[in-house]
Amino acid sequence: MPLKICSESQRDKPKEHCAIFGVACDDIGFSISKILYSGLIALQHRGQEATGISLIETGGNIYTYKRKGLVSKVLNNRVLSRLWGNVGIGHNRYATTGAQEYNSPQYLQPFHFKNNEIEFSLAFNGTIPNYTELMKKLEDNGRVFVTNTDTEVIAQLIASLSIGTEDWPEILRLTSKFLDGSYSLIILTSEGDIYAIRDPLGFKPLCIGELKTEKRNLYFVSSESCGIDAVDGIFLRDVKPGEIIHISHQKDIHSEMVLETDKTAICQFEYVYFARPDSIIDGVSVAEARLRLGMYLAKKDPILKDPNIRENAIVVPVPDSGRSVAVGYAKEAKLPYVEGLMKNRYIWRTFIIPGQSRRKAAVKEKLNPIKSVIEGKDVILLDDSIVRGTTMRQIVQLLKNRGGAKRVHLRISCPPIISPCYMGIDFPTKDELIAAKFYEEYGESYIEEIQKHIGADSLLYQTKEDLSRAIMKNENKLCRACLTGKYPLKSVEKLREIEESIAKSRT
Numbered sequence: 001m002p003l004k005i006c007s008e009s010q011r012d013k014p015k016e017h018c019a020i021f022g023v024a025c026d027d028i029g030f031s032i033s034k035i036l037y038s039g040l041i042a043l044q045h046r047g048q049e050a051t052g053i054s055l056i057e058t059g060g061n062i063y064t065y066k067r068k069g070l071v072s073k074v075l076n077n078r079v080l081s082r083l084w085g086n087v088g089i090g091h092n093r094y095a096t097t098g099a100q101e102y103n104s105p106q107y108l109q110p111f112h113f114k115n116n117e118i119e120f121s122l123a124f125n126g127t128i129p130n131y132t133e134l135m136k137k138l139e140d141n142g143r144v145f146v147t148n149t150d151t152e153v154i155a156q157l158i159a160s161l162s163i164g165t166e167d168w169p170e171i172l173r174l175t176s177k178f179l180d181g182s183y184s185l186i187i188l189t190s191e192g193d194i195y196a197i198r199d200p201l202g203f204k205p206l207c208i209g210e211l212k213t214e215k216r217n218l219y220f221v222s223s224e225s226c227g228i229d230a231v232d233g234i235f236l237r238d239v240k241p242g243e244i245i246h247i248s249h250q251k252d253i254h255s256e257m258v259l260e261t262d263k264t265a266i267c268q269f270e271y272v273y274f275a276r277p278d279s280i281i282d283g284v285s286v287a288e289a290r291l292r293l294g295m296y297l298a299k300k301d302p303i304l305k306d307p308n309i310r311e312n313a314i315v316v317p318v319p320d321s322g323r324s325v326a327v328g329y330a331k332e333a334k335l336p337y338v339e340g341l342m343k344n345r346y347i348w349r350t351f352i353i354p355g356q357s358r359r360k361a362a363v364k365e366k367l368n369p370i371k372s373v374i375e376g377k378d379v380i381l382l383d384d385s386i387v388r389g390t391t392m393r394q395i396v397q398l399l400k401n402r403g404g405a406k407r408v409h410l411r412i413s414c415p416p417i418i419s420p421c422y423m424g425i426d427f428p429t430k431d432e433l434i435a436a437k438f439y440e441e442y443g444e445s446y447i448e449e450i451q452k453h454i455g456a457d458s459l460l461y462q463t464k465e466d467l468s469r470a471i472m473k474n475e476n477k478l479c480r481a482c483l484t485g486k487y488p489l490k491s492v493e494k495l496r497e498i499e500e501s502i503a504k505s506r507t
């Protein structure tokens with residue numbers, strides 16, 4: 001995926017870029033295409049723009065089918081009935097806007113690479129910030145690119161490192177030495193093997209599972225454990241940061257480490273927002289982490305000590321992102337949890353609608369307060385994050401103007417986002433992030449100013465310490481760069497230096 005910070009006209013929530021899923025079955029007469037479909041459906045939340053799969057067909061060729069659209073549309077019954085093979089990988093892509101070329105088929109995944117020496121297919125979740133440098137070096141060595149993506153850079157790197165060897169673990173070990181980025185990737189080789197690799201800092205989740213029956217054994221690799229659950233698999237474990245997993249339809253699952261480090265940088269946002277609550281990531285249940293996030297917010301909330309507010313208060317989630325934290329908050333606060341905002345499920349992807357005024361109208365179309373439960377109440381409103389603040393402002397206005405809420409107290413389970421993400425999450429630029437912008441403008445009183453801007457009667461963010469406690473991982477294990485501005489990758493620091501010097505030269 002090309003590195004991209006989204007522009008004003010796009011979403012008001014950060015978005016994950018992709019999902020990956022792979023299956024190998026030891027029964028060569030069995031087709032795994034429907035299993036790939038089920039795994040990808042379970043991972044649809046990580047990417048809704050395009051879907052693709054690559055399969056080993058009878059005879060040993062790799063066949064790749066990819067189109068724009070949701071999994072159910074792309075891999076419909078007619079298509080699935082034609083796809084036959086016992087080993088395969090799949091990919092869901094998140095919607096990027098931007099250059100039209102990114103929507104052309106060669107920009108969709110899996111990326112199928114074939115030349116005279118090697119054939120493989122690759123599905124990738126992550127970002128390689130310095131991919132243009134690598135691309136230049138590979139071009140200087142005679143490699144010809146058909147896209148402008150880090151995905152193809154990885155593929156071309158693998159191809160050039162594979163010259164003279166068929167030792168895939170060695171090829172991948174070398175590949176990882178050149179990649180300073182966030183990546184969980186799976187590769188389908190023409191020999192019918194799957195290799196899965198997670199970067200040494202472990203930004204993106206990746207896990208493995210199996211299903212052993214009397215007739216056949218199946219092995220899975222998935223972005224999240226909910227993908228393995230969806231195919232009735234047994235979750236075995238997470239792929240460790242820096243680990244290469246070899247899944248073979250003939251030889252079971254094998255592992256080897258590229259690099260073992262004490263320090264990792266697992267994306268905190270997976271727990272706060274991206275991942276499905278029924279997933280378990282690096283040993284921590286996402287649902288339980290969100291409940292704890294709500295509980296820690298309540299433990300520190302000064303309004304709960306005010307009897308005038310307490311006796312009139314209800315806890316309301318922003319659907320669906322605030323639900324689990326609101327349950328945790330309400331439990332700790334011993335206050336009623338109320339679904340006070342009705343979501344129109346048939347209007348989706350509100351936050352991708354271009355233009356401020358259209359987006360404003362879309363929020364009203366999508367959410368409606370339930371007046372009978374909100375009117376006259378002190379609404380404690382829970383959500384996962386505030387990015388630009390535009391949507392939240394709308395929701396607070398809706399609760400007050402249409403719902404008749406007496407006061408709205410906003411509680412946010414993620415600390416203020418002050419810096420963009422360069423590791424594969426679609427964030428706005430720094431000057432569009434409300435916390436970054438207001439901090440620069442108002443200094444230490446920036447939270448108060450955000451509260452005024454949004455129109456809430458009080459505002460409380462999670463602390464970074466409680467975020468770590470809720471996720472049960474300390475700062476040496478988590479990436480928190482969007483909350484601290486300190487990036488764990490050298491390539492990002494370099495990129496930021498370049499960006500800053502360009503910005504200075506413009507002023």
Ligand code: SF4
Nearest residue numbers: 267268421479481482
């Ligand atoms: S900067 Fe934030 S969103 Fe990006 S990887 Fe780190 S924690 Fe996740």
